[in-house]
């Protein structure tokens with residue numbers, strides 16, 4: 001019995017999810033200059049001239065936008081979810097849920113278009129759009145996760161003399177973490193897609209080959225952008241899955 | 248140890264608890280007994296200020312609990328809630344270590360303490376230390392809940408129907424285990440229950456409540472033999488005396504005498520079943536054996552006068 005549970009514990013710690021590396025690896029291969037053109041040329045979808053700026057630069061810009069927005073979303077969304085789930089704040093919580101739901105129904109393009117007059121062209125309006133969209137799953141999952149925390153565990157925590165802060169840090173956040181993390185993954189993956197739209201506003205990133213391809217009627221160019229952003233999304237999802245608590 | 252003075256909790260116009268005056272003696276186990284909704288949980292939670300009273304005072308060793316920070320007060324009082332409330336993301340050892348950690352006790356010392364407590368509640372530390380609450384049975388989880396409440400060695404323990412969620416067999420076992428623990432550690436325990444048998448079995452004193460007020464406060468014998476009102480009599484039921492016998496061992500009543508020719512029972516059999524055997528066998532005395540050896544004779548008259556004697560017998564046993 002004891003020996004058995006020990007083995008389980010050890011193998012659980014040792015097994016590293018190597019599968020996670022698949023998508024980042026594919027992405028890196030596709031970023032080697034010449035690889036994507038060689039793969040796409042046989043399809044006769046259009047001509048691919050050497051990229052300027054190079055694809056890895058576009059990918060990094062894209063990644064930077066998404067990472068920055070996710071960081072800001074976490075910094076805003078988690079405290080917001082915590083704040084509205086404190087006792088006696090039902091009204092505030094409902095308001096937050098309504099607003100977040102509303103954010104989801106406004107089309108991406110509308111937010112970006114509205115942001116341009118205020119912030120001008122460039123990466124700033126795109127970042128704003130990504131933050132607004134990214135907040136939706138993080139806040140709503142954060143609220144759902146915190147609300148789902150076992151009431152009896154919280155009661156016990158209070159009865160044992162934990163302060164509100166200790167309950168939050170030691171009980172609520174750890175228990176809400178899996179649901180919150182699922183929201184972060186959704187938010188990040190969506191934003192990789194949303195960020196391509198930013199290229200239309202001059203944000204750069206992997207939307208650039210897509211937009212150029214569309215205007216030049218070069219499907220191959222569109223495919224390059226689409227494949228790379230899809231691989232980026234899958235890579236980020238895989239990497240984020242590492243943070244989820246494993247059994 | 249703990250004194251309630253005119254304690255009151257009012258919700259709107261209705262009283263959950265009303266003018267409650269009680270004193271819980273040091274080292275005793277007091278059962279808060281009463282029908283559903285009579286205010287037991289409210290009373291218990293006013294002691295560690297999970298609920299703030301609307302009137303009256305709670306004194307802990309003579310000190311008004313309102314003068315203490317609620318967190319400080321609670322860390323000094325063990326608390327077992329009915330739903331157990333183990334932390335699902337922490338393993339058994341981490342759950343038990345909660346209060347010592349909050350108090351900043353050294354980790355090494357706490358680790359030793361955790362193992363000691365798991366042993367005490369009958370769970371082998373090596374096997375259970377690293378299990379998650381989801382891997383425990385209901386009874387095991389209850390045991391961990393009790394160990395967690397005892398972890399910082401608080402002089403006072405509040406328990407809200409700690410054995411409520413168990414099947415009768417597991418409950419009996421855990422009750423026995425807890426009674427032993429209580430005898431050994433001499434904690435001041437206040438235990439909420441609506442189970443009369445549990446109260447009769449475990450409690451030194453019973454505070455019987457009805458509709459937010461105290462109906463009677465006394466020893467189990469007081470309530471059974473000297474009920475203060477019709478409510479007390481009715482609540483305990485006609486077979487209260489039998490119920491009390493059910494919580495005692497036949498061996499506790501046996502006196503040295505000649506057992507020849509009498510029907511034989513084991514000392515561990517409960518006294519109520521022994522009485523049943525007397526009725527069945529048509530005999531007013533039984534031979535009592537322990538581990539196969541005769542230890543004495545149990546007579547009908549011993550059971551009849553149990554009330555007065557049990558306590559002296561038990562005292563003899565423990566000293």
Ligand SMILES: Nc1ncnc2c1ncn2[C@@H]1O[C@H](COP(=O)(O)OP(=O)(O)OP(=O)(O)O)[C@@H](O)[C@H]1O
Pocket residue numbers: 258262263281282283284285286287288289290441
């Ligand atoms: N937050 C509250 N608001 C209004 N009434 C309440 C509240 N909490 C408890 N009550 C009322 O106070 C009374 C006592 O409740 P309490 O929980 O103390 O009962 P109890 O004796 O523990 O019952 P049970 O055996 O069912 O657990 C009940 O009538 C209940 O409806």
Ligand SMILES: [Mg+2]
Pocket residue numbers: 287288289
């Ligand atoms: Mg109750």
